[in-house]
Amino acid sequence: MRVLMLGWEFPPFISGGLGTACHGLTRAMSEDGVEVVFVLPRAIPSHHSTHVQLVAPVAMSRPGSLRYAMVQAGVPSYRVDEMENVTFVPMPIAATPYDTEQTYAERRRQLEVMEELLGAQLAEVGYEPAADAICPADGPMSGQYGRDLMSEVHRYAHLLMGFAPRIDFDLIHAHDWMTYPAALAVAGMTGKPLVIHVHSTEFDRSGERVNQRVYDIERAGMHGATQVIAVSNLTRNICMARYGVPAEKITVVYNSVNLNGSPVQEGPVAFKRDERLVLFLGRITMQKGPEYFVAAAKKVLEKMDNVKFVMAGNGDMFRRVIELAADLGIGHKILFTGFLQGDDVDKVFRMADLFVMPSVSEPFGLVPLEAISQGVPVIISKQSGVSEVITHALKVDFWDINEMANKIIAVLRHAPLRETLKKHAHFEIRKFSWHDASQACLKVYERARIAV
Amino acid sequence: MATVCFYFQVHQPYRLRRYSVFDSDPYYFDEYKNAEIVRKVAAKCYLPANHLMLDLVRRHNGRFRISYSITGVTIDQFAAYCPEALESFKQLAATGCVEFLAETFYHSLAFLYSRDEFRDQVVAHAAKTNETFGYQPRVFRNTELVYNNDLAHYVEGLGYQTILGEGADHVLGYRSPDYVYMPHGAERMRLLLKNYRLSDDIAFRFSNRQWKEWPLTAEKFAGWINQVNGNGYVVNLFMDYETLGEHQWEDTGIFDFMRRLPDLVLDHPDNNFMTVSEAAAAYEPAGTVDVPHMVSWADVERDLSAWLGNAMQSNALHELYRLEKQIKDRGDPQILHDWRRLQTSDHFYYMCTKWFADGDVHKYFNPYESPYDSYINFMNVLDNLRQRLRR
Numbered sequence: 001m002r003v004l005m006l007g008w009e010f011p012p013f014i015s016g017g018l019g020t021a022c023h024g025l026t027r028a029m030s031e032d033g034v035e036v037v038f039v040l041p042r043a044i045p046s047h048h049s050t051h052v053q054l055v056a057p058v059a060m061s062r063p064g065s066l067r068y069a070m071v072q073a074g075v076p077s078y079r080v081d082e083m084e085n086v087t088f089v090p091m092p093i094a095a096t097p098y099d100t101e102q103t104y105a106e107r108r109r110q111l112e113v114m115e116e117l118l119g120a121q122l123a124e125v126g127y128e129p130a131a132d133a134i135c136p137a138d139g140p141m142s143g144q145y146g147r148d149l150m151s152e153v154h155r156y157a158h159l160l161m162g163f164a165p166r167i168d169f170d171l172i173h174a175h176d177w178m179t180y181p182a183a184l185a186v187a188g189m190t191g192k193p194l195v196i197h198v199h200s201t202e203f204d205r206s207g208e209r210v211n212q213r214v215y216d217i218e219r220a221g222m223h224g225a226t227q228v229i230a231v232s233n234l235t236r237n238i239c240m241a242r243y244g245v246p247a248e249k250i251t252v253v254y255n256s257v258n259l260n261g262s263p264v265q266e267g268p269v270a271f272k273r274d275e276r277l278v279l280f281l282g283r284i285t286m287q288k289g290p291e292y293f294v295a296a297a298k299k300v301l302e303k304m305d306n307v308k309f310v311m312a313g314n315g316d317m318f319r320r321v322i323e324l325a326a327d328l329g330i331g332h333k334i335l336f337t338g339f340l341q342g343d344d345v346d347k348v349f350r351m352a353d354l355f356v357m358p359s360v361s362e363p364f365g366l367v368p369l370e371a372i373s374q375g376v377p378v379i380i381s382k383q384s385g386v387s388e389v390i391t392h393a394l395k396v397d398f399w400d401i402n403e404m405a406n407k408i409i410a411v412l413r414h415a416p417l418r419e420t421l422k423k424h425a426h427f428e429i430r431k432f433s434w435h436d437a438s439q440a441c442l443k444v445y446e447r448a449r450i451a452v
Numbered sequence: 453m454a455t456v457c458f459y460f461q462v463h464q465p466y467r468l469r470r471y472s473v474f475d476s477d478p479y480y481f482d483e484y485k486n487a488e489i490v491r492k493v494a495a496k497c498y499l500p501a502n503h504l505m506l507d508l509v510r511r512h513n514g515r516f517r518i519s520y521s522i523t524g525v526t527i528d529q530f531a532a533y534c535p536e537a538l539e540s541f542k543q544l545a546a547t548g549c550v551e552f553l554a555e556t557f558y559h560s561l562a563f564l565y566s567r568d569e570f571r572d573q574v575v576a577h578a579a580k581t582n583e584t585f586g587y588q589p590r591v592f593r594n595t596e597l598v599y600n601n602d603l604a605h606y607v608e609g610l611g612y613q614t615i616l617g618e619g620a621d622h623v624l625g626y627r628s629p630d631y632v633y634m635p636h637g638a639e640r641m642r643l644l645l646k647n648y649r650l651s652d653d654i655a656f657r658f659s660n661r662q663w664k665e666w667p668l669t670a671e672k673f674a675g676w677i678n679q680v681n682g683n684g685y686v687v688n689l690f691m692d693y694e695t696l697g698e699h700q701w702e703d704t705g706i707f708d709f710m711r712r713l714p715d716l717v718l719d720h721p722d723n724n725f726m727t728v729s730e731a732a733a734a735y736e737p738a739g740t741v742d743v744p745h746m747v748s749w750a751d752v753e754r755d756l757s758a759w760l761g762n763a764m765q766s767n768a769l770h771e772l773y774r775l776e777k778q779i780k781d782r783g784d785p786q787i788l789h790d791w792r793r794l795q796t797s798d799h800f801y802y803m804c805t806k807w808f809a810d811g812d813v814h815k816y817f818n819p820y821e822s823p824y825d826s827y828i829n830f831m832n833v834l835d836n837l838r839q840r841l842r843r
Binding site: 299303391392394395402403405406407409410413414415416417419420421424 | 762821825
């Protein structure tokens with residue numbers, strides 16, 4: 001099985017769960033012997049990450065393999081040690097999956113600077129791309145990013161159409177809306193089956209104020225696809241109710257988590273403190289319900305004083321939430337860290353007594369699984385896909401700030417509750433495996449190939 | 453000789469209402485829901501089952517005999533929410549073919565935490581049973597058949613002549629539950645042990661279509677009882693009364709099964725029915741049974757893990773019983789009554805995390821979405837009770 005996979009981000013360059021999910025799934029697929037060409041935006045200078053290497057022109061590629069064919073075709077590609085069967089193809093694309101028109105414009109400026117650096121780097125490893133290696137001869141020049149987000153999405157489709165015919169693959173697997181136009185175009189051109197993987201929808205991100213153009217792209221993708229994968233029943237129901245996709249076409253494949261093998265830390269961490277710490281970690285946007293977290297914090301502080309709330313993340317509601325905390329008179333009790341990654345995430349988990357995910361609409365929600373794997377008890381909103389798979393978590397409706405506060409206080413007050421949650425949840429997630437997700441995807445592939 | 457000894461447990465807890473940390477009133481119990489459940493179970497089980505039993509007792513002219521224990525909190529709820537259920541139990545009591553057993557008034561685990569409290573509850577329950585049904589209990593069964601040597605010894609000291617226990621394999625080993633035994637260290641006391649295979653065939657497996665014996669007919673079951681003839685004296689069929697119509701719904705045929713069974717059992721001239729104390733008196737004990745550790749009739753483990761299996765349960769129970777002295781010193785009858793109703797073992801059963809992820813019997817009886825929710829709710833109530841003591 002050879003899969004052309006269209007994604008948007010990959011560790012260590014992640015802004016959210018999509019990259020983590022793509023990484024886990026692709027790695028398991030590679031181990032399961034599936035050959036994957038993973039196409040993603042170019043913003044990956046290799047010196048940022050020692051484990052990503054450029055594949056040199058005469059790299060150790062097995063003749064007949066996908067990677068060999070790509071090297072032959074003059075497509076610059078990367079490989080990663082831990083993923084034997086995966087070849088990464090960076091595309092000169094400026095968008096990322098959570099972009100809006102404003103953030104896109106900013107990123108475009110930054111990338112145009114980086115572009116030159118990358119060119120030099122490619123030359124260093126002895127790689128000289130043909131003028132038309134990536135871009136079709138009649139297409140826009142590489143590096144000339146689209147004026148706005150939508151034109152960038154369509155430019156991506158155009159670029160991909162120039163590249164796809166040069167390699168041989170069985171099936172297209174596309175992650176989230178920005179890849180759908182490209183995926184549909186390649187499917188139309190090659191006649192290969194298309195599986196789209198819905199990690200989130202416009203209704204999750206924007207509530208009822210949907211961007212009609214994004215919605216239209218999502219709808220076209222879901223209807224044009226041979227098979228649809230949804231990350232939860234919550235998302236599957238949205239695809240059915242809001243996009244009119246027939247039920248039998250959608251399969252739920254839950255995300256998983258990679259346990260790093262470290263056991264739950266028993267007892268207190270290295271330092272003692274009499275102050276409890278409650279953590280919010282995620283983008284500070286409407287979808288994640290940060291204002292409910294602040295409102296619940298206010299309620300908690302009416303009952304107990306020795307507690308602080310940490311909000312780790314960034315987003316378009318950042319300022320509003322800070323102002324809300326100040327208005328409620330609890331500004332001194334809430335700490336904002338901005339966006340965290342890598343070790344800083346581990347650190348903040350180790351400090352936390354409790355993780356809360358008050359999402360208004362969360363297609364899946366990987367962060368609670370990370371929290372659990374780090375030995376932190378979790379409260380999750382019932383409006384999340386992850387609540388379908390985790391039983392040993394406290395669950396609340398995102399809008400029920402009284403109940404959220406009630407549960408936060410209970411966890412902070414009662415050590416036996418914390419310990420039982422920690423122990424059982426950690427045990428529970430040990431049964432999750434990305435290989436199950438990989439196998440489930442392979443079944444969907446089979447259905448898609450029969451359908452075409 | 454094969455004696456069939458039916459004993460039915462009748463119990464409904466006072467379920468707590470949703471009690472948040474922001475609540476401050478002293479009203480902990482969900483009156484509306486408790487009334488609704490008692491009436492629902494009465495309509496599905498207590499009333500039709502009592503009607504059937506009354507019919508069987510009359511039809512067999514005293515040869516069909518059964519035993520019950522009804523917890524104090526259930527008698528109170530019948531009186532408040534469903535007097536007709538209480539009335540029909542009184543009719544059964546009046547036949548003279550029905551025995552009533554003693555237990556803790558509040559269906560509590562008090563024996564594990566406080567002998568004084570345990571004794572008070574046993575005395576209160578016996579008084580309630582006497583007052584309601586005109587019957588002075590002589591046999592004791594502890595909550596959920598929780599049993600060990602100490603319990604038997606202590607209860608003998610309270611004047612009881614017979615006690616019930618679970619005929620678990622790890623208690624009996626190669627021995628059969630179909631004999632009368634003596635508790636280890638007892639002087640005159642008798643011990644009847646549940647035949648869990650035959651009891652659970654009715655209580656748990658009756659409607660299970662995956663079971664190879666399904667459907668269980670009265671003929672088949674009577675045949676199994678006849679097989680005991682010669683290998684034992686008494687078949688102890690102990691179960692929740694709610695088996696009839698509530699756990700096994702009417703459409704499973706459970707009532708028809710019970711209606712036919714006595715005829716078929718009595719078809720064999722050597723068979724009969726006895727109440728618990730009649731059976732205990734009829735046969736010489738076959739030996740003593742040594743039970744140093746606590747056993748119960750719950751789950752496959754037959755131990756305390758359904759109520760004490762995790763840190764939350766143990767914490768909630770300890771915190772609750774820690775208040776005993778303060779509450780008794782205080783002498784406020786309402787606080788005492790609230791505290792005692794919090795002792796009902798169901799509250800701790802709801803906190804059980806065994807099998808929670810798989811969903812099974814624990815979930816079916818659980819008014820909470822999760823064991824964690826039930827612990828949080830309970831601890832909020834307990835916190836309020838503590839604050840009332842400080843005032």
